[in-house]
Amino acid sequence: MHPNPSYQVIAHATLCLRDTIKKRDSFSNMDACIRDVKELSLVYDGKSENTFVSMYFDGRDKRSLQRRERACRAVLRGDELENFVKTMEHIRKHMERNRAVAIFASDKHDYVKVVPLPVPLPNMLVVDSSPYIRPLAEMTGEWEPFTLILINTHHAKIFSVSCGRVTKREDKSFNVMNKHKKGGWSQARFQRLRKGSIHSFLTDVVHDVKHIAEGDIIIAGPGQAKHEFKRLLPESMQRSVIAMFDSDMDDEQHLFSESLVAMAEMEWKEQKTLLAHIRRELLRDGLAAYGIDETLEAAREGKVEVLLIERGYKERGWICEHCQNAGRGDAEHCPVCGGRTSQVDIIEEIVEFAERTDAIIEFIDEEELCMLGHVAALLRYR
Secondary structure (H helix, E strand, O other), rough: OOOOOHHHHHHHHHHHHHHHHHOOOOOHHHHHHHHHHHHHHHHOOOOOOOEEEEEOOOOOOOOHHHHHHHHHHHHHHHHHHHHHHHHHHHHHHOOOOOEEEEEEEOOOOOOEEEEOOOOOOOOEEEEEOOOEEEEEHHHHHHHOEEEEEOOOOEEEEEEEEEEEEEEEEEEEEEEOOOOOOHHHHHHHHHHHHHHHHHHHHHHHHHHHHHHHOOOOEEEEOOHHHHHHHHOOOOOHHHOOOEEOOOOOOOOOOHHHHHHHHHHHHHHHHHHHHHHHHHHHHOOOOEEEEEHHHHHHHHHHOEEEEEEEEEEEOOOOOEEEEOOOOOEOOOOOEOOOOOEEEEEHHHHHHHHHHHHHHHOEEEEEEHHHHHHOOOOEEEOOOO
């Protein structure tokens, strides 16, 4: 196994890209997904539990969801069952074959939110007092958008990559004069003209990239043109270049695979840096929290700037929807207001609190984070 856990994501990402390269699908706007997560984190029932249904559908297998629906019907009673049955009717109206989607709904609250998924997520159906957003939050954290530029002296391709989908934003060529065969002064003059033409072409591509590029930038291509192209970029965009490598202009499959490796390596390094920063802050009793109890309290109070969560980790907990107090384990009544509580995954509640206050959330696979209690955070203030 490769020491970088992010490589586990690359195989799945490459499979997603394989079809995308052939179809040239336009990528979904990651900003829209991030806005959806923020909106959903603000939605909850302050009086009742089991009023919202969250469904993730991969666009293919409805049978697993049907089994989950039957299980929920068997458990729910009275008004909760009636609400669930009516809510599922709303949800089915938005389910389409061959379309990955997340649907969050409540008939009681006349609420339906449909989020198209650019990458299929595992099928899931959850009934709770608020939308279950963790899978959506993990997806937006794992699939950072980036711009890929494939360039030589006379041809440039600009791609936007987001959520495993690729869009070719620009494809331009320039008929650069071939090398002059005659010797003497005319050859030197010809080469100067040719270099000037190449410079003009690269400058033209820089102009296009300024209006297209988003996120990090990767530059690839044969020869030295990519290095000259980077030097022509504005300084702010040069700082966004995370990788450069040699690549044939026609081997796009190799190009995208190498780009995913570069993005995974960058993400891994950033996670290591964040963990090191948290470790320093903890040693000097600074702006950091670790463990579920400390991190939950900080997230509830809006103190979290960056939240790190062990990917896949869950822990039983409770929440009082009336006052939003929450904790690990079981509690029938809230110790603050005395209200009835709902059973939850306490990690999900930490995610929701963090989303509401625009914290950066990272889901990572690191043994050090496990030793810190599975969650940790950099704080805005004490």
